[in-house]
Amino acid sequence: MSICISADKILYNFLASKSDVETSFNRVPDQAVKCGFGMQGVCCRLCSNGPCRITPKSPRGVCGATPDTMVARNFLRAVAAGAACYLHIVENAAVSLGEIGRGNSDLPLKGVSLLNELAGRLGTTGSTEEEKAVNLSNMVLADLYRPRSEKMRLVKKLAYGPRYEKWAGLGILPGGAKSEVFDALVKSGTNLSSDPADMLLHSLRLGIATGLYGLAMTNRINDIIWGEPEIRLAKAGFGVVDPDYINIMVTGHQQSLIGILQDTLSSPAAESIAEASGAKGFKIVGSTCVGQDMQLRGAHCGDVFAGHTGNNFTSEALIATGAIDLVVSEFNCTLPGIETVCDQMHVPQFCLDDVSKKQNAEYLPFNLKDRHIIAGKIIGAGAESYAARRKKIAIDVPVHGYDDVLTGLSEKTLKNFLGGSYKPLIDLIVAGKIKGIAAVVGCSNLAAGGHDVFTVGMTRELIKRDIIILSAGCTSGALENVGLMSPSAAEQAGPNLKEICRQMGIPPVLNFGPCLAIGRLEETAADIAAELGVDLPQLPLVLSAPQWLEEQALADGAFGLALGLSLHLAIPPFITGSETVTRVLTADLEQLTGGRVIVDGDIISTVNQLEAVINAKRSGLGL
Amino acid sequence: MMMKRIFIKPELCEGCKNCQVACLAEHSPSRSVWFVNLSDQSSQPRNYVELNNEGRPVPLSCRQCDEPECVSACVSGALQRDPATCLVVHNQKQCAGCWMCVMSCPYGMILPDARESKIAVKCDFCADRGTPRCVEACPTGAISLIEAPSPDTDGEYYVLTGGEQQ
Ligand code: SF4
Ligand code: SF4
Ligand code: SF4
Numbered sequence: 067m068s069i070c071i072s073a074d075k076i077l078y079n080f081l082a083s084k085s086d087v088e089t090s091f092n093r094v095p096d097q098a099v100k101c102g103f104g105m106q107g108v109c110c111r112l113c114s115n116g117p118c119r120i121t122p123k124s125p126r127g128v129c130g131a132t133p134d135t136m137v138a139r140n141f142l143r144a145v146a147a148g149a150a151c152y153l154h155i156v157e158n159a160a161v162s163l164g165e166i167g168r169g170n171s172d173l174p175l176k177g178v179s180l181l182n183e184l185a186g187r188l189g190t191t192g193s194t195e196e197e198k199a200v201n202l203s204n205m206v207l208a209d210l211y212r213p214r215s216e217k218m219r220l221v222k223k224l225a226y227g228p229r230y231e232k233w234a235g236l237g238i239l240p241g242g243a244k245s246e247v248f249d250a251l252v253k254s255g256t257n258l259s260s261d262p263a264d265m266l267l268h269s270l271r272l273g274i275a276t277g278l279y280g281l282a283m284t285n286r287i288n289d290i291i292w293g294e295p296e297i298r299l300a301k302a303g304f305g306v307v308d309p310d311y312i313n314i315m316v317t318g319h320q321q322s323l324i325g326i327l328q329d330t331l332s333s334p335a336a337e338s339i340a341e342a343s344g345a346k347g348f349k350i351v352g353s354t355c356v357g358q359d360m361q362l363r364g365a366h367c368g369d370v371f372a373g374h375t376g377n378n379f380t381s382e383a384l385i386a387t388g389a390i391d392l393v394v395s396e397f398n399c400t401l402p403g404i405e406t407v408c409d410q411m412h413v414p415q416f417c418l419d420d421v422s423k424k425q426n427a428e429y430l431p432f433n434l435k436d437r438h439i440i441a442g443k444i445i446g447a448g449a450e451s452y453a454a455r456r457k458k459i460a461i462d463v464p465v466h467g468y469d470d471v472l473t474g475l476s477e478k479t480l481k482n483f484l485g486g487s488y489k490p491l492i493d494l495i496v497a498g499k500i501k502g503i504a505a506v507v508g509c510s511n512l513a514a515g516g517h518d519v520f521t522v523g524m525t526r527e528l529i530k531r532d533i534i535i536l537s538a539g540c541t542s543g544a545l546e547n548v549g550l551m552s553p554s555a556a557e558q559a560g561p562n563l564k565e566i567c568r569q570m571g572i573p574p575v576l577n578f579g580p581c582l583a584i585g586r587l588e589e590t591a592a593d594i595a596a597e598l599g600v601d602l603p604q605l606p607l608v609l610s611a612p613q614w615l616e617e618q619a620l621a622d623g624a625f626g627l628a629l630g631l632s633l634h635l636a637i638p639p640f641i642t643g644s645e646t647v648t649r650v651l652t653a654d655l656e657q658l659t660g661g662r663v664i665v666d667g668d669i670i671s672t673v674n675q676l677e678a679v680i681n682a683k684r685s686g687l688g689l
Numbered sequence: 690m691m692m693k694r695i696f697i698k699p700e701l702c703e704g705c706k707n708c709q710v711a712c713l714a715e716h717s718p719s720r721s722v723w724f725v726n727l728s729d730q731s732s733q734p735r736n737y738v739e740l741n742n743e744g745r746p747v748p749l750s751c752r753q754c755d756e757p758e759c760v761s762a763c764v765s766g767a768l769q770r771d772p773a774t775c776l777v778v779h780n781q782k783q784c785a786g787c788w789m790c791v792m793s794c795p796y797g798m799i800l801p802d803a804r805e806s807k808i809a810v811k812c813d814f815c816a817d818r819g820t821p822r823c824v825e826a827c828p829t830g831a832i833s834l835i836e837a838p839s840p841d842t843d844g845e846y847y848v849l850t851g852g853e854q855q
Contacts, residue, residue: 099828102710102722119706122713122730122803133728642723 070094072517074547077376080304080464081383087410089382090403094512106643107137113256120643129257137644138262139254141620142269144640146250148621149272152280153210153243154421155397155582158432159287159322160206165434166291167199173326173434175199176293176366184286188223199290206283212242214249224278226592228601229629233274236658238267238628243275262646270659273624281585281625285476288321288359292328293366295579297474297483300364302546303467304380306373307389311349312340312452313372314444315390317381317404318356318397319582321363323418323432327394328360330441332370339445343453348445351390353381354399355580358542361473362579375467377510377543378615379517382407388461392448395422396432398618399509399540412455414447470553471546475536475576477589488594495606496689499562501532502680505587505631506575508611508619510540514636518544520612520669525550527673529574532560533680536590539581541613550575584622588629598687603630603660606683608676610634623663627651630660632679634672638665690839692775693814695824695832697748702738702831704746709734711826715815722826731804735812736823748832750823751798751812753777755840759790759799759811767809775839776814784808 069091072078081091103109108120110127118127118136126132131139165171175181178195185191185198190205192198209218217239222230233239240246250268253259289295307313314331316324330336331348340347350367352360352374360367361374375384378399384390385407393408396418405426408415415427418440423429428447430440475483484490494500506525514520521544525535529550537545545551550558556567559574567574578586595602609631611619626633641647642665656662664679666672712734714725726732736750757777760768767783768790770776779799786807790799799811815821824834 099707099826100722101705101707101828102714102725102826103706103727105723106727108727120727121706121709121734122727122732125728125730638723643727645726645728 068095070512070516071519073519073522073544074376074380074517076464076466077380077383077517077547080466081386084386087382087386087407089386089407090379090401090512091517093403103643105638105640107140107640108133108643110136110139112139131260134262134644134646135260137641137647138265139259141639141641141647142250142254142265144617145269145272145620145624146247146254148617148619149243149276149280150247151398151618152276152284152621153247155320156206156279156284156287157210158320158419159284159291160203160210162322162434163199163287163291164203164207167196167203169196171434171437173291173437175290177290180286180294181290184290188220206279206287210243210279212245214241214245217241218243218275218279221274221278224282225274226595226602232601232630232659233628236267236270238270238274240271240275243279246271246275262644263650266647266650269624270628272621273626273628276621277585277588277625277628281582281622282589283585284582285585288325289363292321292325292363295362295474295476295479296365297472297479298365299470300361300473301373301467301469302361302375302471302551304375304384304387304464305467305469306375307351307384307387307463308346308349308372309389309461309463310346311372312343312345312347312392312448313349313351313390314392314394314448315351315353315381315384316356316360317354317393317395317400318419318422319354319359319580320396320419321356321359323396324350324356324360324394326434326437327441327444328367328370330438331445332368336445339449340452343449344456345449345452348448351375351384353384354378355540355582356396358580359582362476362583364473374543374546376547377518377540379510379512380543380547385411385413387463388459389463391451391455392416392444393427394418394444395424395427397422398616400424411459412451414451416444416447467547468549468552471551471577472553472573473551473577473579475578476583477586477593480576480590481593488597492594492597494566498689499532499566500534501677502606502608502684503536504528504533504676505536505538505584505591505607505609506541506545506612507537507584507587507609508539508541508581508622509613509615510544511613511615511637514613514667518548518613520636521545522548522550523669524610524612524672525575526558527669528676529555529559529563531673531677532563533677534563535575536578536587537575538578538583538587539611540615542577542579545575546577551577581618581622584625588625591629600687601630601660604683604686606680606687606689608632608634608679610672610676612636612672614639627655627661627663628659632662632664632676634664634666634676636667636672639663691836692839694753694835694837695750695821696835698831698833699741699745699747701829702746702748703829704738705828706738707826707828708736708748708823708832709738711822712736715822733800733803733810735810748827749796749798750832751777752796753814758793758795762789762793764789777811778816779809779811779813781808
């Protein structure tokens, strides 16, 4: 059977050896023929006169829609769907925070200093931490639920000053986030908006709502509940899995839900249940972004968190090791493909949020008040599964991953690591020892050369040119599993970056964790810009989501463009059928926000382009 | 001798026109399905997807006829049947744009170019690739590449067919 290749050779060999297990890697060849109209974004099936497609002989849809209209509508819908995903996450996180504040949960708040700091910044009232938690939760939810005619109130306090002014000037300050999503769906319907410019501006508004709330605010709320990140070395890869334990694999993006397992699975009661079924105890095995988030806050998770195993497209393989006894999911990226592997490996599935309901998963509706009941069910089912399946299923965990992945980087920990200010980093950039910063973010896909092939290849080439990498998203899973986030990766960097990394004992690729941490990268960039007294587009910083996969990535991308950053994508976001949309996103936008999209599917040519952007920004700063 | 032919199974065609996009891409500067300009009305695919009397899509392209009417009609010598490949080749440089071929093709598979209407355009079997681009792009198998015995080979093919028909 021919399978898709991966930058992670051990993973590839493992999958190639499992001829009896079908995963996404096996399905790639059968889906190799793509639809050209879909690729270019010029297939419209909004109404029953369609599907309409653009060809030289049929230049408009039946209704008269031009390729520009079709592409803009399709693009806006995708960004709206992606924004909806992240807004769902921040909504749930805010609800959990409120519940804890109201005393409806016995969970402690592990990040009270951040709560107090944020309350000060946002003007959140309250004489106790509990009151502040409730009020902060209410402020966030109120903004999410506003009508579109009312601007969200926290934006001004959350955004970097010069950006806020820019957005106000362009008229892209978002109204209530959920209403912005809602009206994006309205205007992109049949015989509604036909104006690509208006729809692209709407996409930017959705990007701002996504970035400031869906990403950055989710991080803060989770930091307040589960504890702030701390820099530490951790194990990553399939090697974290110990078959002697009952292994609960978690997939999704919401530590605000999954986190309830942290203390319950390590309680004495859980331990005795595990021992009764012949296991040493329970372990949470991190997969996809929620695993990345737990790794980031690993200092507060305790031993019950085994570690992070890998990104979205490693999840089927992880189950195929046979060492997973139960899957608990609460969001994407929970691939439909895991279901057949779960069946084959006798792994029951649970789901805490019906947005990621898998067909054969049992749905346990999440409510923080019921957390012990929910956890109890998972503990019971895990123990039962372990006892039943281990006799039948062969276990094969490959030797995979690294023991010394530097984790826990955040907007704050990086600054503290540098001595409380970004000055030392800026000095290195000024001196030319570090040429610039590339934020390598987003997903992993099985296109762009194969699983993580572009991400890893591009990152290796960037560090060779003394460009330091900050990673957030499934890119982190990719880069840590090929060793680029271990200190020894310094040897692969260019001479200057190598020397700096060796001195500091850090890798040239810094692990900010999940895609939510794209919000942390924005704050890091804003801090650096503030220190220099410039706006974000002036920084020698580029953004690349080389192997972007889905709608959420496009919403993140819209945030990057609103921030004024150059955003590279290896695969066009289904826009090339429209000259106008392509021109606006890849060129004209630079005059508006400072940002633009760079589409390049070749690694070396991409790195040349990104380096040229960095060099141009350096000279703009007189460097 | 064997020759390559596009074999059509119309019952498998879904009418997605991916074969046409592929043809446009192959004959565009970037050759890329991502970047070919689908709105460029001075370009044209050399293959067609038409509806039959029952409203079902049927993929069509030049049949590379054994006894091509277009070649017989061609006054400038631009159209020739290549004896080595048994493909009907159109030399655009030699084309006079008289449209004799356009009028004589019984299947409507050769047309004036959409850009300037000066020369004829037909399927070139993606001459410099092993497999025509449309065949690679078809998701259903409605068009596929087959090797068939050349009619120029004496004997065998006809005897075999005749035998089957009896
Ligand atoms: S909305 Fe217009 S372009 Fe889309 S399917 Fe209907 S008629 Fe065709
Ligand atoms: S253009 Fe028409 S006549 Fe000429 S070879 Fe093709 S199908 Fe036959
Ligand atoms: S690509 Fe295949 S299925 Fe699609 S229209 Fe062409 S022949 Fe028909």
